[in-house]
Amino acid sequence: MTASPKVDNGVSSGHATATDATSLHREKESMSNSANRVRDGAEQFTFQAEVNRLMDILINSLYSNKDIFLRELISNAADALDKIRFLSLTDKSILGEGDAANLEIKLWLDSESKTLYIRDRGIGMTKDDLIKNLGTIAKSGTSAFLESMQKGGDMNLIGQFGVGFYSVYLVADYVEVISKHNDDKQYIWASTADGSFTISEDTENEDLGRGTLIKIQLKEEAQEYATEAKLKELVQHYSEFINFPIYLQSEKEVEVPVEEETEEAKETEEAKETEDAEEADEDKDEEGAEDDEEEAKEEVEKPKATRKEKRKDWELLNDNKAIWLRKPSEVTEEEYQKFYKAVSKDYTDALSYSHFRAEGDVEFRTILYIPSFSPFDFYDKYYEKAQNGLKLYVRRVFISDDMKELIPRYLSFVKGIVDSDTLPLNVSREMLQQEAALKTIKKKLVRKVLDMIRKMSETEVKCKAMEEKGETEDKPSEKDCGQYGKFWEQFGRAVKLGIIEDSTNRNRLAKLLRFTTSKSGDKLTTLDEYIGRMKEGQKSIYYLAGTSKEEVANSPFLEQLLRKDYEVIFFTDVLDEYVMGHLMDYDDKKFSNASKEDLKLADKDEVEKKKDKEVKEEFKDLTKWWKKVVDDTKLQAVKVSNRLSTTPCVVVTGKYGNSANMERIMRAQAFSRPGSSFTPTQRTLEINPRHPLIAALKDKLAAATEDTVDETVVATARLLYETALLESGFVPDDAKAFSQRMYSVLRAPLGIDSLEVEPEEEGAAAEEEEAKPEVEAEEAEAKDEL
Numbered sequence: 001m002t003a004s005p006k007v008d009n010g011v012s013s014g015h016a017t018a019t020d021a022t023s024l025h026r027e028k029e030s031m032s033n034s035a036n037r038v039r040d041g042a043e044q045f046t047f048q049a050e051v052n053r054l055m056d057i058l059i060n061s062l063y064s065n066k067d068i069f070l071r072e073l074i075s076n077a078a079d080a081l082d083k084i085r086f087l088s089l090t091d092k093s094i095l096g097e098g099d100a101a102n103l104e105i106k107l108w109l110d111s112e113s114k115t116l117y118i119r120d121r122g123i124g125m126t127k128d129d130l131i132k133n134l135g136t137i138a139k140s141g142t143s144a145f146l147e148s149m150q151k152g153g154d155m156n157l158i159g160q161f162g163v164g165f166y167s168v169y170l171v172a173d174y175v176e177v178i179s180k181h182n183d184d185k186q187y188i189w190a191s192t193a194d195g196s197f198t199i200s201e202d203t204e205n206e207d208l209g210r211g212t213l214i215k216i217q218l219k220e221e222a223q224e225y226a227t228e229a230k231l232k233e234l235v236q237h238y239s240e241f242i243n244f245p246i247y248l249q250s251e252k253e254v255e256v257p258v259e260e261e262t263e264e265a266k267e268t269e270e271a272k273e274t275e276d277a278e279e280a281d282e283d284k285d286e287e288g289a290e291d292d293e294e295e296a297k298e299e300v301e302k303p304k305a306t307r308k309e310k311r312k313d314w315e316l317l318n319d320n321k322a323i324w325l326r327k328p329s330e331v332t333e334e335e336y337q338k339f340y341k342a343v344s345k346d347y348t349d350a351l352s353y354s355h356f357r358a359e360g361d362v363e364f365r366t367i368l369y370i371p372s373f374s375p376f377d378f379y380d381k382y383y384e385k386a387q388n389g390l391k392l393y394v395r396r397v398f399i400s401d402d403m404k405e406l407i408p409r410y411l412s413f414v415k416g417i418v419d420s421d422t423l424p425l426n427v428s429r430e431m432l433q434q435e436a437a438l439k440t441i442k443k444k445l446v447r448k449v450l451d452m453i454r455k456m457s458e459t460e461v462k463c464k465a466m467e468e469k470g471e472t473e474d475k476p477s478e479k480d481c482g483q484y485g486k487f488w489e490q491f492g493r494a495v496k497l498g499i500i501e502d503s504t505n506r507n508r509l510a511k512l513l514r515f516t517t518s519k520s521g522d523k524l525t526t527l528d529e530y531i532g533r534m535k536e537g538q539k540s541i542y543y544l545a546g547t548s549k550e551e552v553a554n555s556p557f558l559e560q561l562l563r564k565d566y567e568v569i570f571f572t573d574v575l576d577e578y579v580m581g582h583l584m585d586y587d588d589k590k591f592s593n594a595s596k597e598d599l600k601l602a603d604k605d606e607v608e609k610k611k612d613k614e615v616k617e618e619f620k621d622l623t624k625w626w627k628k629v630v631d632d633t634k635l636q637a638v639k640v641s642n643r644l645s646t647t648p649c650v651v652v653t654g655k656y657g658n659s660a661n662m663e664r665i666m667r668a669q670a671f672s673r674p675g676s677s678f679t680p681t682q683r684t685l686e687i688n689p690r691h692p693l694i695a696a697l698k699d700k701l702a703a704a705t706e707d708t709v710d711e712t713v714v715a716t717a718r719l720l721y722e723t724a725l726l727e728s729g730f731v732p733d734d735a736k737a738f739s740q741r742m743y744s745v746l747r748a749p750l751g752i753d754s755l756e757v758e759p760e761e762e763g764a765a766a767e768e769e770e771a772k773p774e775v776e777a778e779e780a781e782a783k784d785e786l
Helices: 021-031 049-062 068-088 127-135 142-150 164-170 220-226 228-238 263-287 289-301 333-344 435-469 478-501 506-510 527-532 549-553 556-563 576-582 606-618 620-629 660-672 692-703 711-727 735-747 762-785
Strands: 043-046 105-110 115-120 172-180 186-191 196-201 211-218 246-257 306-316 352-358 364-370 390-394 397-400 415-420 540-545 568-571 589-593 635-640 649-653 683-687
Touching: 068 105, 068 115, 068 164, 068 211, 068 228, 068 397, 105 228, 127 172, 127 186, 127 196, 164 172, 211 220, 220 228, 228 246, 228 397, 333 352, 333 364, 333 415, 352 435, 364 435, 415 435, 435 478, 435 506, 478 506, 478 576, 527 540, 540 556, 540 576, 549 568, 556 568, 556 649, 568 576, 576 660, 606 620, 606 635, 620 635, 620 683, 620 692, 620 711, 649 711, 692 711, 711 735
Parallel strands: 105 246, 390 415, 540 568, 540 589, 635 683
Antiparallel strands: 043 196, 105 115, 115 211, 172 186, 172 211, 186 196, 246 306, 352 364, 364 415, 390 397, 649 683
């Protein structure tokens, strides 16, 4: 095989490219002819059996994404650079001088022959290294591993140098590896992945000095990788934070000054200069020395001619620094925000961030960010797809941004990176292996994110307390004071979803809740603040859910609670009652839904208990009768209420039943899902014994016998129940019957004897029908005349 393209050891100056035309032509000719790929004198080897089987699996089934071949090759190059850098710590002479000391990775393309070149200045490989690293897999139990892999078992071949290299055959027909180690000559390893490879001493190519050059002849179906744009995309996606600079040779059009001119152009220019000089002499005589001086100045300032020229130059692809490797004290606020925008593609600053290093069973470094705004579809498609917030790196190599195992769904809005040097991966780096390691990382990440949110919450509470007291000394900045308000506005629902889904951190999340109450006005308050304002002897945290603050504040369920100065939490978000179904207590205080029948106020003394018992006995006959006459199978009982003050009656549900608000939500969900159904819960009618309507109804019932109860009394009882259903937030099952009873009640004050509507008179209709033929005849006659 003839000489290959010359490797440019430095950044191009723009005049000469990294390859010369003659050697490039020979290289194309040689690499296009598979019959000539075996060099004279080259030693031929057979791949280890396990390698043959491994390559078959890698190429045909294991790697699901061909793009990763470049990630693997760059990772191997970075490993080689790491090794030589480590050795140079004790012996600087190993690096050499000049370009050899530049630890970098370079990529370039020959677009005509569709060949990709990857060059590093790493430790390089000896002949034995080439045979061992690229021809065998030196690991005990490899056969067992391959058997397991073929059967779909656990794929764990971690840390084996060269394994990722074979992914190059996903896109390559033919590969050459030219390598030079300080302790050996330069050799060429070559193979078409046909079961064998050759190794020969390199007498054709430029001396690498030290390092490795990989030549990849791309397959016809992999021509997309023969473009600068695709290579740039892959490097910036997978290898953006590799420790060493990665350069791509790219062609750009630049403006250059015209340096060489033709003879004809020179003669023309000289003639023009002579003519200009004669004119200048004449002008000088006429206008004086001052004008001549001005012309000379204009001549000096005359712009030089330029032309466009295509030049190749090296473009740095990974200029974003891995700031997570530095100590937090060494990173500025500006650097953190710049890095956030780089990894998140967001244009706004992050609301908060956390930078830390975790040690123990699994070591990793991470920077976590809370964005200022939630993704536009975060809640709409919450259960349909996982947000890609965290990026996983292993030794600065990108692995995945779809890691559901790293962060729970309710915190998937968090952005940032997680980088581990010890995390075990399978051969393709596409699947994490040890679930225990993931659980450890996830636990620490969740704890750090919740700590970030907690600190913002505590700062807000501190600011509010200082503002109420009029204190200004040591008060946090206005920006810090407003952080949690912005967070709650964007991610408050995520906190609620966390309470539903994350039982381990439920109490931590409960401290982060914000809501309005009957005493907080328009300001949001916390559970701790609510408990701090509780009345003496109060054992429950009272709340009521509805569609709006106004609806909840005016609900009949709260009459006695508000009259006795109990604070009630107003829940108006659709998630709130779901949250309360999981958050049973807080700080040893039980939650109590004001719309449930088990509502308990402060303990009553013996006198009050005796009075309540007497009232229940007094209305016993009415409650029994009312239950019978109401035609509703869902009405479980009628009871005397202790929650009403001005309203005649309300409908409540059992302790474990669905409230009216929850029924409304579930009914809407049932209608929106084909095939789903909804079953209403059992209800209880609570009556107010002090209300005139209830007292009058009791008296009417007492004055009549069971067989002579006026139908009007029965209709009134039913109408009161259905009105209570509406006021309590329920929907009457028989709207027609309800409206007919309402019309009957309205009849009496209007002096209407009957609600029957008389039918239309038949005579008028008959006359109209008789006149119809005459009209039609007149219209036909008029038409004929026209």
